[in-house]
Amino acid sequence: MNKNKRNKMILIIGSAILIITFILLFLLIGRNHQENMQIIEGCFDNFDQSDGVVLEKTSFWSPVTCEKK
Numbered sequence: 001m002n003k004n005k006r007n008k009m010i011l012i013i014g015s016a017i018l019i020i021t022f023i024l025l026f027l028l029i030g031r032n033h034q035e036n037m038q039i040i041e042g043c044f045d046n047f048d049q050s051d052g053v054v055l056e057k058t059s060f061w062s063p064v065t066c067e068k069k
């Protein structure tokens with residue numbers, strides 16, 4: 001009976017750790033997306049009169065960079 005109880009506790013704790021990890025990851029992705037959207041909006045507001053705008057993102061977690069063409 002102890003082995004069965006131990007396995008259930010491991011299962012519950014492992015599941016809780018996975019759920020918390022995915023929730024935190026989801027929140028970080030959402031915050032990164034909001035920051036990038038603010039950068040993009042500011043870019044188009046500041047460079048509205050120029051010929052073009054280049055948006056660049058080097059990796060998944062990196063912020064968006066904005067430059068005139």
